[in-house]
Amino acid sequence: MRDPSAEWHIDIGDYPSAGSDAEKLSFLLRYAILAPSGHNTQPWMFQIQGDQVELYADRTRGLPVVDPYDRALTLSCGAAIGSLRIAMRRFGHEGIFELLPAAGDPDLLARIRLGNSWTPSAVDHSLFEAITRRRTTRRPFENEPLPEQLIDQLRAIAAEDAVELVLLTEASAKSAVAALVAEGDRIQFADPRFRRELGSWVHSRRAASRDGMSGAGFGMPDVLSSIGGLVIRTFDMGKGIGAKDQEISLHSPALAIVATAGDEPRDWLSAGAAHMVMLLAAGACGLTAAYLNQPVEVDELRPRLAAAAGVQGVPQLLFRLGRGPQIQPAVRRPVAEVLRKLG
Numbered sequence: 371m372r373d374p375s376a377e378w379h380i381d382i383g384d385y386p387s388a389g390s391d392a393e394k395l396s397f398l399l400r401y402a403i404l405a406p407s408g409h410n411t412q413p414w415m416f417q418i419q420g421d422q423v424e425l426y427a428d429r430t431r432g433l434p435v436v437d438p439y440d441r442a443l444t445l446s447c448g449a450a451i452g453s454l455r456i457a458m459r460r461f462g463h464e465g466i467f468e469l470l471p472a473a474g475d476p477d478l479l480a481r482i483r484l485g486n487s488w489t490p491s492a493v494d495h496s497l498f499e500a501i502t503r504r505r506t507t508r509r510p511f512e513n514e515p516l517p518e519q520l521i522d523q524l525r526a527i528a529a530e531d532a533v534e535l536v537l538l539t540e541a542s543a544k545s546a547v548a549a550l551v552a553e554g555d556r557i558q559f560a561d562p563r564f565r566r567e568l569g570s571w572v573h574s575r576r577a578a579s580r581d582g583m584s585g586a587g588f589g590m591p592d593v594l595s596s597i598g599g600l601v602i603r604t605f606d607m608g609k610g611i612g613a614k615d616q617e618i619s620l621h622s623p624a625l626a627i628v629a630t631a632g633d634e635p636r637d638w639l640s641a642g643a644a645h646m647v648m649l650l651a652a653g654a655c656g657l658t659a660a661y662l663n664q665p666v667e668v669d670e671l672r673p674r675l676a677a678a679a680g681v682q683g684v685p686q687l688l689f690r691l692g693r694g695p696q697i698q699p700a701v702r703r704p705v706a707e708v709l710r711k712l713g
């Protein structure tokens with residue numbers, strides 16, 4: 371049986387510095403696939419052509435109930451772009467990212483080249499090193515404020531990708547948003563289709579598919595993962611989960627909302643890339659994150675989230691930041707499985 375964490379162990383010495391652009395891009399994709407994705411669907415497909423790599427949305431991995439517009443799918447692909455950008459810089463390339471380059475092909479999300487040479491800074495190195503350490507940590511966080519320097523860095527990242535970042539650290543602001551998270555849980559879990567879809571993506575880290583979420587990620591022993599899926603499918607646990615999420619949100623040092631001026635695939639890609647780099651900046655400070663995306667996913671809660679948090683644009687992602695326990699990484703499909711062969 372393959373090590374379920376294999377994709378997270380990358381030897382930087384394997385970088386083909388004397389190789390072709392195609393060989394370099396193929397290596398760098400090992401960092402792209404470590405990006406987070408909704409339900410760990412990993413909805414991406416890549417194709418290397420000469421000196422460029424194309425990123426395609428794999429819509430067969432969509433989540434029609436929780437994500438009917440493929441927004442989270444596109445945000446996830448944006449996160450892969452963010453990870454790739456940081457990896458490229460670490461290995462001395464500026465990275466050129468052309469988003470949605472073909473008007474007639476909405477599945478082609480980006481065309482990417484290495485571009486000019488880049489001298490990586492100390493920050494570039496620290497962001498890069500956080501890629502393989504990043505986890506979605508659904509446990510409670512320590513009650514300790516975010517470092518000021520991290521807050522400045524998060525704002526700079528938002529500016530680079532032209533997205534809006536709202537950080538909530540005061541109890542009153544957090545509590546209004548935490549109440550919406552709980553309401554989102556209740557609405558979502560009351561829908562058997564939502565439960566069936568979520569349950570079908572919960573399985574053991576040792577399952578052959580190398581995607582989806584293990585019960586371990588939710589704090590249960592991994593061996594219970596298959597039962598976890600069954601339990602999720604069968605019972606409406608929205609009230610209990612809502613109460614727990616509300617509590618956990620309120621006691622996290624910061625809630626972060628990434629929003630965009632528009633609400634189109636291009637905005638989703640930018641928000642996905644920016645939030646990935648924010649997660650890495652947090653990781654470089656020893657912090658971690660967990661998503662509370664329910665109020666973004668439930669249509670009627672989205673404007674209420676914007677109003678409660680003072681967001682000017684359209685909220686795309688809601689996550690909490692703080693110091694959490696070390697957990698096992700989630701499984702990933704290897705690059706070979708997501709690289710489309712030409713011809």
Ligand SMILES: Cc1cc2nc3c(=O)[nH]c(=O)nc-3n(C[C@H](O)[C@H](O)[C@H](O)COP(=O)(O)O)c2cc1C
Nearest residue numbers: 406407408409410442445446505506661663664700
């Ligand atoms: C766009 C997006 C939305 C997500 N929404 C949620 C969410 O609402 N709740 C949650 O627990 N995790 C959410 N996740 C986290 C994924 O479940 C997680 O990334 C995936 O299981 C892989 O685990 P990892 O991030 O530890 O690698 C989301 C991730 C992305 C990229």
